[in-house]
Amino acid sequence: MARKVVFFFPSFASSEATAPLGILAVATPLLNAGYSVELIDSTITSNFQKRVLDEVKDAICLGVSLVTGPMIRETVAIARAIKEWNRNFPIILGGWHPSLLPKQTLEAEYIDIVVRGQGEDALLEVVQHLESGSPLDLVAGIGFKRDGKLIFTPERPLKRIVDLPPKAYHLADFDAYERKCGRRWAMYISSLACPFNCSYCTNAGVYGRQWNALPAEQFVAETVELTERYRLELLWVVDDNFLVDLDRARLIADGLVRAGARFKWSIQATTNLTARLSREDLELLHRSGLHQICQGAESGSKKILKLMNKDFQDFESIHESAERCLQVGIRPSFNIIFAYPGEGPAERRETVRFVVDMCRRYPGAEFWTNIFTPYPGAPVMKQAPQIGIQVPETFDGWADFFPRYTKLPWLNGREHKRLQTMRDYLRIAFDRVPIAADTRDRFTRLSQKAMSFPARVRLDYDFYALPVELWINNKLKRRIAAKPAVDAKQLEPASATC
Ligand code: B12
Numbered sequence: 001m002a003r004k005v006v007f008f009f010p011s012f013a014s015s016e017a018t019a020p021l022g023i024l025a026v027a028t029p030l031l032n033a034g035y036s037v038e039l040i041d042s043t044i045t046s047n048f049q050k051r052v053l054d055e056v057k058d059a060i061c062l063g064v065s066l067v068t069g070p071m072i073r074e075t076v077a078i079a080r081a082i083k084e085w086n087r088n089f090p091i092i093l094g095g096w097h098p099s100l101l102p103k104q105t106l107e108a109e110y111i112d113i114v115v116r117g118q119g120e121d122a123l124l125e126v127v128q129h130l131e132s133g134s135p136l137d138l139v140a141g142i143g144f145k146r147d148g149k150l151i152f153t154p155e156r157p158l159k160r161i162v163d164l165p166p167k168a169y170h171l172a173d174f175d176a177y178e179r180k181c182g183r184r185w186a187m188y189i190s191s192l193a194c195p196f197n198c199s200y201c202t203n204a205g206v207y208g209r210q211w212n213a214l215p216a217e218q219f220v221a222e223t224v225e226l227t228e229r230y231r232l233e234l235l236w237v238v239d240d241n242f243l244v245d246l247d248r249a250r251l252i253a254d255g256l257v258r259a260g261a262r263f264k265w266s267i268q269a270t271t272n273l274t275a276r277l278s279r280e281d282l283e284l285l286h287r288s289g290l291h292q293i294c295q296g297a298e299s300g301s302k303k304i305l306k307l308m309n310k311d312f313q314d315f316e317s318i319h320e321s322a323e324r325c326l327q328v329g330i331r332p333s334f335n336i337i338f339a340y341p342g343e344g345p346a347e348r349r350e351t352v353r354f355v356v357d358m359c360r361r362y363p364g365a366e367f368w369t370n371i372f373t374p375y376p377g378a379p380v381m382k383q384a385p386q387i388g389i390q391v392p393e394t395f396d397g398w399a400d401f402f403p404r405y406t407k408l409p410w411l412n413g414r415e416h417k418r419l420q421t422m423r424d425y426l427r428i429a430f431d432r433v434p435i436a437a438d439t440r441d442r443f444t445r446l447s448q449k450a451m452s453f454p455a456r457v458r459l460d461y462d463f464y465a466l467p468v469e470l471w472i473n474n475k476l477k478r479r480i481a482a483k484p485a486v487d488a489k490q491l492e493p494a495s496a497t498c
């Protein structure tokens with residue numbers, strides 16, 4: 001048997017294709033230990049099932065990385081196909097879903113091992129044990145099966161990001177991702193955890209709340225090298241809250257300017273921390289290439305923000321951050337969660353008014369909306385029985401948990417349809433800039449622009465009957481690239497993609 005490990009990354013239902021950072025992270029220690037690694041990403045591999053089956057023939061094991069939701073579908077399909085070929089071939093799951101629900105995931109008959117939390121050291125140790133045939137009991141932070149029994153080893157302490165090895169970016173086929181997405185970009189991570197604890201968020205459950213980060217010099221050196229080596233035009237820094245340490249952010253910006261960096265980058269940060277940035281800070285960040293700050297506004301209702309445990313955020317700071325970012329040329333992007341438990345028609349209306357008002361006042365600010373999706377491990381899940389959320393009892397039961405179409409006990413039937421229609425109107429009323437290249441022709445662009453005016457009127461009057469603009473928009477969208485099949489199967493025509 002070759003000293004080879006195969007990784008599979010299931011489709012994540014988005015055209016914003018790039019290399020999966022979790023797999024690039026866990027591959028490094030394997031490569032350093034002399035193993036060879038094969039990465040098959042469903043998004044860029046049309047015959048991915050055959051490729052996986054071919055590659056595992058002479059490998060030690062298969063590793064899959066996934067989050068809760070539709071990625072589970074392809075994971076199940078691949079795992080079942082492998083087990084049909086050889087029921088003893090080890091299948092290892094890592095990433096967010098198995099970390100948050102290790103027991104239920106391992107109960108699936110086609111899963112052999114789950115890795116909980118950071119996988120760099122754990123996977124290397126698992127692979128070494130599989131290779132030598134020795135028992136896995138001493139590998140911390142995993143679950144495995146023995147004689148049909150599930151065995152969980154003690155938790156593995158979290159490592160700080162400075163102590164983690166660099167990611168194996170060379171495994172990524174950036175040409176293929178560029179062909180798919182129309183843009184050459186990558187993800188980069190420079191800090192772990194978030195000091196806050198929003199009740200819908202799963203972060204604290206996997207990474208705790210001890211924010212820790214790479215030093216500014218390392219950020220500058222690595223990102224400049226990475227973007228030059230792979231000719232990347234954009235880096236999405238996927239830190240949960242990039243701006244916790246403002247001095248570090250300033251030093252990074254200064255370092256990138258001095259290094260003559262030519263790439264664009266975007267970050268995620270809370271609104272309160274973004275509002276702390278002065279105009280000078282933002283100008284410096286913009287000069288260094290920062291072009292977008294993604295922030296979780298989440299609701300236009302004070303009551304809902306409180307229920308979400310987002311007391312640290314106020315509307316004044318959201319306005320301030322939008323205004324100041326736009327003044328220097330940085331795009332403020334905000335997320336919204338509709339239908340959070342406790343949200344009724346009045347609070348939903350407040351949120352729509354808030355979004356519309358922000359977009360009118362600050363042209364260039366953008367909003368991305370979701371439907372509340374109860375994720376395992378999020379603090380709000382403790383209330384699941386009281387609020388009537390049916391928690392799936394099997395691994396594959398989580399496949400339909402997806403913010404684009406989640407149905408909830410308090411958001412079903414007509415209410416669900418109405419919200420989806422309203423979200424569609426928000427999409428066409430105001431512009432948003434996705435990472436994937438804009439493939440619309442002039443005709444589509446102008447037609448969509450023309451439809452933004454009636455859409456705004458509808459949002460003002462809360463009137464969504466006979467949605468002709470959406471019907472036309474769907475026809476227009478069919479002329480441009482389709483999304484991956486995994487997602488398309490689930491979407492109802494009227495609410496399909498943005
Ligand atoms: C980048 C990102 C995306 C990108 C992914 C692009 C890509 N090509 O990978 C995009 C935009 C597509 C995306 C989409 C979504 N995302 Co997202 N995303 C992230 C984000 C910001 C970073 C992930 C990352 O790469 N981190 C860096 C790597 C190094 O860390 P890691 O993933 O934790 O990996 C470590 C371990 O998990 C483990 N590991 C990971 N994989 C594997 C595999 C094996 C075999 C092993 C052993 C170990 C292992 O080892 C790694 C190294 O220590 C996280 C937030 C976060 N803090 O991580 C959210 C996050 C993962 N996303 C989340 C969500 C909810 C979504 C969406 C549903 C959002 C939406 N509104 O549509 C969709 C779902 C898409 C789908 N698949 O169904 C949630 C997941 C919650 C959950 N229960 O699963 C997170 C945690 C955000 C949050 N706080 O709620 N996302």
Ligand code: SF4
Pocket residue numbers: 194195196197198201202203240241270296
């Ligand atoms: S601020 Fe963002 S990352 Fe931090 S807990 Fe809230 S949702 Fe999660």
